Amino acid sequence: MTQETTTLTDRTPPPVRDWPALDLDGTEFDPVLAELMREGPLTRIRLPHGEGWAWLATRYEDVKLITNDPRFGRAEVTKRQVTRMAPHFKPRPGSLAFADQPDHNRLRRAVAGAFTVGATKRLRPRAQEMLDALVDGVLRDGAPADLVERVLEPFPIAVVSEVMGVPDADRERVHSWTREIISTSGGVEGAERAKNSLYGWITETVRARAQAPGEDVYSLLGAAVARGEVAEEEAVGLAGPLQIGGEAVTHNSGQMLYLLLTRPELMARMRDRPEERGAVLEELLRYIPHRSSVGLARIAREDVELGGHLLRAGDPVYVSYLAANRDPAVFPDPDRVDPGRDAGAHLSFGNGPHYCTGAVLARMQTELLIGTLLDRLPGLRLAGGPGQVAWRHRTMIRGPRTLPCAW
Template sequence: MTEDPTLLTAQVPPPVRDWPALDLAGPEEFDPVLAELMREGPLTRIRLPHGEGWAWLATRYDDVKAITNDPRFGRAEVTRRQVTRLAPHFKPRPGSLAFADQPDHNRLRKPVAGAFTVGAMKRLRPRAQELLDELVDGVVRDGPPTDLIERVLEPFPIAVVSEVMGVAAEDRERVHSWTRQIISTSGGAEAADRAKNGMYAWITDTIRARADSTGQDVYSLLGAAVGRGEISEEEAVGLAGPLQIGGEAVTHNCGQMLFLTLTRPELRERLREPAARGPVLDELLRHIPHRTSVGLARIALEDVELHGHRISAGDPVYVSYLAANRDPAVFPDPDSVDPDRDPNPHMAFGNGPHYCTGAVLARLQTELLVGTLLDRLPGLRLAVPSDEVVWRRRTMIRGPQNLPVTW
């Protein structure tokens, strides 16, 4: 990543571009501001709606991969700064993996790692399929039309994440109402704070109640780890929150995937072939812009030279996985959906130490949802014209608000 420092004298820092929060619709609508920033160069500067100052933005695949693996860019310092950001509210908690640098990151991840391994997901798969079949049975029984978001895409990830986390059935709807408010950008900081306070108080009580548990659910694993003194209670609570919220992303990501599939007959037919599902889903993960703007910043811990510019120690830096997944140097004809794309080293679940903890779980749920719905609802199609599907607004995770279908 280091370049000849003599080149730096000729480089003028790129202008700071304002990047407003845009209400974008379907999965075909790529953020026009991000597209412009990608054209301007591999390293630009941005100012987001909240926080203070500006930040560097890297959009090329190789740079995103390098920065996310480079210990010279840390997350912990972000918690002590009001970095320019999309979210109106920002109160990270101790223990959050998202803001942990090494060696704390490995220490914090260790207690829950066993709940998200490939082996654990294989053991979970029959139970997850059972939960999904119960939901689809209800849809088949009631007949068309139906709203897939309400009937399947929302309750299924909640149920599966609740199984993994160890949420009692009577608490699931309450927990979901909190997570839904937390990821929304509507309602403002006050509403999000109320939801966070409610959810984290419940998580604290749940972890305390399982201090002596030998269970393999996440809350039991965390309670036992606190009891052994491996992590603090505060850290355990900070760990659990983002994992609990993760089910929301599956709902909306799968909603976008199914919308695209149901508006492209050729994709729908390819996904009906079991052997083709994995590659097609990977291509949809790469192609669909699942989030608004960018995620979490890093802070340069020392001066770093990149593309003739000096990123000074203390500068905030963002990477865009959405942009990296459209880099033509890695993905030929990146704006098209190519079900036969091979190789497809997309970064839809992130990269480096902060690669999504629940990636294997999310992939399992996605495969089950798409496969089961296409297999059990023959002729599945939208029940309304595609331009009448209502999309979520003022939110960090994009997706349809409803998905009316018939079959």
């Protein structure tokens, strides 16, 4: 590739590195990302799908700057085939992930009431009740049990379905669609079928809730459409990613639980010091590789000089929250799980306007999941050892596919 030079600096842009989609087991940090971090805070990458190359920022300071700087936007990404991880890319109007201001705030306001601290506190007793029922079933049937199948998958599905307002009769098929959408194994056709099915169902549900008085997301969106605050297609595009969001809790919690089950000192600390569990979970959130590769790109709206390089207007730019969470300038000895560390500054839920809408809800679910399993399953351990754990492959969200446990 021709090595061009910038006009603001004399530095030659870094070479473009191919970043294949790796299937990694356990909580191993992506070796390609580790190499890119060593090469420099700003590198260039080519991902398995889409076209061309993109900048990649890995340093904590740069990641925070880019994600909170209006000179970098998301809306333009929807009009281009930017190099990307996902085989299927068809953003819909209304998606918060691709909205820039002022549309982003307008759209987010429509559903904000369902994700506040107060709403989450009100939901907590009901969430605990649903979780206890699942653990009751595990205890009744006895060991061994696959905790992914029995608890880690159904609990977040039930909670998200409660928040969204999904009827009980529809929950299983909605979950099957979301699972297909985040998988890369079905290719473009499989993801397209699942998206069409899910978004068709969402459209019907939003229309049916136009006059509903409820506080669930679909009722809030139906009412917002009826008032003319958001268009119907925006409401549908807004709801889809929120519905899919429960998958992340399953797999993040699975990775955290795996770490506790394979590191006795961590498990002992969680059991012996329950008052410190929240802080330990924040450190685990910082540490776990919660996704494969990178998420969604931004586009430079104007020329920006960063890290001694010129990012030209129109250049696609990715940030790596995983890399930022391992920046030694912010988290000393970052490749070590330190339960005494203050990890509150981690970026696992993002940063800036696109900070995860459901972060408060996700934290609540994670705390309940880990705490309840530790408290109700004494002597919890892996059944058959780490080698019996199967890991998700060809997926954008990493985590254990099975977690066979005894107690």
